[in-house]
Amino acid sequence: MLDTLKIPGRHYLNDGHSLRSWLFTKDHKRIAIMYLMSISIMFFIGGMFAVGIRFELATPQGDFVTADTYNKFFTMHGVIMVFFFLIPSIPAVLGNFLIPPMIGAKDLAFPRINLLSLYIFWIGAAFTLYSMVVGGVDTGWTFYTPYSATASNTSVVPTAVGIFIAGFSSILTGLNFIVTIHRMRAPGMTWFRLPLFVWAHYATSLVQVLGTPVIAITLVMLGVERGLGFGIFDAARGGDPVLFQHLFWFYSHPAVYIMILPALGVQSELISTFSRKTIFGYSFVAFSSLAIAVFGFIVWAHHMFVAGISTYAAMVFSFLSFSVAIPSAVKVFNWSATLYKGSVSFDTPMLYAYGFMGLFAIGGLTGLFLATLGLDVHMHDTYFVVAHFHYIMVGGAIMGYLGGLHFWWPKMTGRMYSEFFSRVSAIMVFVGFNVTFFPQFVVGYLGMPRRYHSYPDEMQVLNVMSSAGATVLGLGYVLPVLYFLYSLRRGAVAGPNPWGASGLEWHLQSPPLTENFVEVPEVINEPYEYEHSVVKEKERV
Amino acid sequence: MSNAVAQADHHAHAHHPAQQHHFDTMPQQKEAAVLGMWVFLLTEILFFGGLFAAYMIYRVWYFEAFAEASRRLSLFWGGLNTAVLIGSSLTMAMAVRGAQTNKRTATVNWLILTMILGAVFLGVKVIEYQDKFANYEVPGATYNWMYHDERAAAAGGEHAAPAPGAAHRQLALSPGQLQRTTQIYFSLYFTMTGLHALHMIIGIGLMSVITWMAWQGKFDDQYYTPVEMSGLYWHFVDIVWIFLFPLLYLVERHQ
Numbered sequence: 001m002l003d004t005l006k007i008p009g010r011h012y013l014n015d016g017h018s019l020r021s022w023l024f025t026k027d028h029k030r031i032a033i034m035y036l037m038s039i040s041i042m043f044f045i046g047g048m049f050a051v052g053i054r055f056e057l058a059t060p061q062g063d064f065v066t067a068d069t070y071n072k073f074f075t076m077h078g079v080i081m082v083f084f085f086l087i088p089s090i091p092a093v094l095g096n097f098l099i100p101p102m103i104g105a106k107d108l109a110f111p112r113i114n115l116l117s118l119y120i121f122w123i124g125a126a127f128t129l130y131s132m133v134v135g136g137v138d139t140g141w142t143f144y145t146p147y148s149a150t151a152s153n154t155s156v157v158p159t160a161v162g163i164f165i166a167g168f169s170s171i172l173t174g175l176n177f178i179v180t181i182h183r184m185r186a187p188g189m190t191w192f193r194l195p196l197f198v199w200a201h202y203a204t205s206l207v208q209v210l211g212t213p214v215i216a217i218t219l220v221m222l223g224v225e226r227g228l229g230f231g232i233f234d235a236a237r238g239g240d241p242v243l244f245q246h247l248f249w250f251y252s253h254p255a256v257y258i259m260i261l262p263a264l265g266v267q268s269e270l271i272s273t274f275s276r277k278t279i280f281g282y283s284f285v286a287f288s289s290l291a292i293a294v295f296g297f298i299v300w301a302h303h304m305f306v307a308g309i310s311t312y313a314a315m316v317f318s319f320l321s322f323s324v325a326i327p328s329a330v331k332v333f334n335w336s337a338t339l340y341k342g343s344v345s346f347d348t349p350m351l352y353a354y355g356f357m358g359l360f361a362i363g364g365l366t367g368l369f370l371a372t373l374g375l376d377v378h379m380h381d382t383y384f385v386v387a388h389f390h391y392i393m394v395g396g397a398i399m400g401y402l403g404g405l406h407f408w409w410p411k412m413t414g415r416m417y418s419e420f421f422s423r424v425s426a427i428m429v430f431v432g433f434n435v436t437f438f439p440q441f442v443v444g445y446l447g448m449p450r451r452y453h454s455y456p457d458e459m460q461v462l463n464v465m466s467s468a469g470a471t472v473l474g475l476g477y478v479l480p481v482l483y484f485l486y487s488l489r490r491g492a493v494a495g496p497n498p499w500g501a502s503g504l505e506w507h508l509q510s511p512p513l514t515e516n517f518v519e520v521p522e523v524i525n526e527p528y529e530y531e532h533s534v535v536k537e538k539e540r541v
Numbered sequence: 542m543s544n545a546v547a548q549a550d551h552h553a554h555a556h557h558p559a560q561q562h563h564f565d566t567m568p569q570q571k572e573a574a575v576l577g578m579w580v581f582l583l584t585e586i587l588f589f590g591g592l593f594a595a596y597m598i599y600r601v602w603y604f605e606a607f608a609e610a611s612r613r614l615s616l617f618w619g620g621l622n623t624a625v626l627i628g629s630s631l632t633m634a635m636a637v638r639g640a641q642t643n644k645r646t647a648t649v650n651w652l653i654l655t656m657i658l659g660a661v662f663l664g665v666k667v668i669e670y671q672d673k674f675a676n677y678e679v680p681g682a683t684y685n686w687m688y689h690d691e692r693a694a695a696a697g698g699e700h701a702a703p704a705p706g707a708a709h710r711q712l713a714l715s716p717g718q719l720q721r722t723t724q725i726y727f728s729l730y731f732t733m734t735g736l737h738a739l740h741m742i743i744g745i746g747l748m749s750v751i752t753w754m755a756w757q758g759k760f761d762d763q764y765y766t767p768v769e770m771s772g773l774y775w776h777f778v779d780i781v782w783i784f785l786f787p788l789l790y791l792v793e794r795h796q
């Protein structure tokens with residue numbers, strides 16, 4: 001049975017073995033693999049800074065590093081994780097690999113631009129890493145003026161240049177996806193037959209394309225202010241530092257949806273596949289992605305309630321922020337309804353999906369706490385905020401990413417990873433995550449501010465819990481590297497459709513051909529037809 | 542293959558040499574390029590949008606300072622450049638027309654003319670920037686709002702007119718206030734026109750490649766997308782200037 005399966009003789013991975021054949025490829029799948037390697041490296045560099053942060057916070061005194069070094073740690077952690085890991089993670093790896101086969105296309109609309117986006121990403125990463133080698137940055141990933149424009153004497157400009165450049169890689173990915181989804185769908189692949197993963201990426205791409213240019217121009221303004229002595233945000237010349245915050249968050253709030261929307265898309269695929277049911281309320285889930293993308297653009301000032309914006313503006317933004325919770329909740333309810341009476345299973349990707357649902361719900365609900373104007377005055381800039389966004393970005397986005405990676409790994413490589421170790425790692429990630437970040441809600445509510453390297457003695461227990469949990473979480477992240485690499489040589493051959501899933505990509509061989517489809521496919525089925533059409537369990541060629 | 546996928550009939554006709562393998566037809570390829578270009582221009586609008594937002598806020602706050610600072614720009618050079626750019630949009634449109642109608646030499650000539658007009662624009666910009674440097678009107682440590690008037694007074698004695706019409710205007714702002722807030726105006730002036738000029742330089746670079754391709758005879762009435770896309774980009778850069786000119790040069794210029 002399983003051992004009679006063979007890796008196909010011709011596929012995208014053995015279509016050329018030279019370095020050239022990778023660096024000059026136009027194949028979206030190879031580009032996705034190179035993105036996977038690049039962002040994994042960035043993830044572990046960012047992780048090292050997190051280790052430094054948690055090590056320092058194991059004791060109340062600032063004894064491991066100086067306050068200045070600590071500032072650099074959390075800044076570089078944030079910069080790398082946000083701009084060089086989370087933003088490219090699911091779109092550039094899974095989206096890149098999967099969108100063409102999912103819609104029945106041979107490649108993205110602009111293969112060369114796709115490769116260009118990877119090179120741009122590398123150049124941006126090189127700038128940012130360079131600035132870290134020559135001394136680092138200490139402004140926080142938010143780069144607030146006037147500190148970043150005049151006071152800080154660290155490498156602000158090279159870091160900003162790196163982020164500016166990487167932004168174009170994100171824009172090009174989004175642009176490519178939008179055009180691909182509009183123009184490259186196979187005959188019969190109507191908008192409402194698109195997998196929800198594709199809908200989520202469409203919404204994400206809109207945010208990337210509309211938001212990223214604004215952070216780019218904001219960084220230009222910061223750069224000319226710091227580098228050339230211009231005065232756009234300089235209060236001494238009548239400029240307004242709060243304008244910087246408005247511009248920054250006009251991108252950076254939507255950017256959190258660049259990070260979470262693709263994970264929501266992965267989640268819809270996982271939930272439907274592993275409960276063997278059509279997704280409940282397909283069009284609601286699809287449109288909720290668009291709604292999140294749209295609402296995401298009108299809530300940014302909830303980061304600035306105590307920055308001196310007017311009370312009326314604050315009230316409006318508080319109210320609007322609540323509205324984002326509605327489409328998010330629509331998704332969670334629809335997934336729950338999909339699970340209901342489904343034939344649910346506990347394969348590794350699904351373990352991540354269960355974890356995701358709980359953690360995303362907690363992260364989203366605490367977002368509502370913070371969006372409540374009166375409460376935020378107390379909680380702003382405390383560890384409560386840190387816990388909130390880690391529940392969504394780590395508990396949500398990274399869980400979604402890992403769930404997706406485990407789900408599509410057999411498609412990408414043709415091989416299965418160790419079921420035992422992958423379940424262990426999924427459980428470690430879930431447990432480690434909660435032990436790390438739940439205490440931060442408490443310690444934040446008690447008033448521990450973020451971005452300090454020392455804290456009152458009575459908060460030590462909660463902080464030690466957090467550091468201990470981080471150790472488990474870290475090990476949980478290392479484990480997949482080992483069994484994924486091992487699976488490349490020794491993993492059982494997966495066959496085209498090891499999960500019995502319904503998407504078009506599962507009709508291809510694993511790993512797919514360079515051109516994905518030999519002939520243009522014609523789609524005649526509705527999406528997620530688990531109940532209507534007989535999909536054979538563990539289907540083979 | 543399972544029942545979910547049927548094979549669409551495969552049409553085997555001759556492909557245009559410019560058709561890429563992952564597109565089924567030339568129109569599909571073209572539509573993708575056009576949509577991609579418009580999405581790109583959308584990102585450009587938001588890119589400049591951040592600056593326009595900052596401009597709007599500060600113009601409302603410091604209107605008088607903006608009006609005063611705006612008078613330091615030359616209407617002659619600004620007006621000339623506007624005419625040059627609009628002219629270059631015309632030549633660009635002619636180049637696209639040439640490509641569509643298989644006129645190779647015409648396409649190449651119109652493209653070269655467009656590049657020349659672009660270069661003229663940039664040359665004028667250099668003259669204008671030069672003047673700002675000479676008058677200490679570049680924001681930063683050396684910025685000196687008074688220098689321009691003092692120099693004019695020194696040169697022309699009693700008859701010097703510091704700024705056109707200044708005698709009739711009652712300024713509510715002290716020289717100290719002007720020294721501070723006009724720097725915001727010039728910060729925006731240099732950032733906006735600087736980025737615009739950078740776009741022009743990229744456009745000229747792009748066009749030299751297109752011109753070379755046109756010269757090689759790469760385009761015909763079936764395939765002229767690159768010419769058309771460069772045209773869209775060039776018109777966009779032109780339109781940005783059409784907004785920059787009144788916003789920067791014409792703040793209360795009627796007095």
Ligand code: HEM
Nearest residue numbers: 256259260302303325364367368370371380381389392393
């Ligand atoms: C239900 C939806 C959400 C609401 C209502 C919400 C609300 C908020 C509010 C009000 C703050 C500001 C707290 C403060 O600084 O005092 C905040 C911070 C933050 N949120 Fe959310 N949020 C939501 C979803 C998300 C998502 C989906 C992500 C990420 C994927 C996210 C990431 C962040 C980050 C990174 C910060 C902190 C930024 C910083 O200051 O460094 N949030 N959120």
Ligand SMILES: [Cu+2]
Nearest residue numbers: 253300302303
């Ligand atoms: Cu936000």
